[in-house]
Amino acid sequence: MLEGKCMYTIRIEQSFSAAHYLTNFHGKCENLHGHNYTVRVYVTGQTLDKAGMLVDFGIAKHQLKNVLELLDHKNLNDIPEFQNSPSAERIAQFIYHALVQRNATIPWQAVEVFETETSMARYEP
Numbered sequence: 001m002l003e004g005k006c007m008y009t010i011r012i013e014q015s016f017s018a019a020h021y022l023t024n025f026h027g028k029c030e031n032l033h034g035h036n037y038t039v040r041v042y043v044t045g046q047t048l049d050k051a052g053m054l055v056d057f058g059i060a061k062h063q064l065k066n067v068l069e070l071l072d073h074k075n076l077n078d079i080p081e082f083q084n085s086p087s088a089e090r091i092a093q094f095i096y097h098a099l100v101q102r103n104a105t106i107p108w109q110a111v112e113v114f115e116t117e118t119s120m121a122r123y124e125p
Helices: 057-068 088-102
Strands: 008-020 033-045 108-116 119-123
Touching (some): 008 057
8 A cells, every 4th residue: 555645634523602793894793793613624644543543533523622612602802812803714723723732743734614504714724
């Protein structure tokens, strides 16, 4: 098998609920409102461990759960990192960097944040 030339990707998904309002924006989203956010996180790499896994789903899910607890049932505008408008793009960036800070050994690739089933922002450094 050409394992070194292969690319593997796993995806985990969890959700959280939070309120926010957009600053420097003119429209109904400048008013306080809430979302049931869905978050998808991608992990990508070329090598598998001895068990044949890129990353244990349970470990990745645990890391994401811990990060989402920082946001769940909060007004995102009250969190210092979101003082400058907590858009879906900034939420995705925040989640990505929080995951890397918690476990840099996992090859995190991207974070997608869905505000609705049809509206999503993706952060991928």
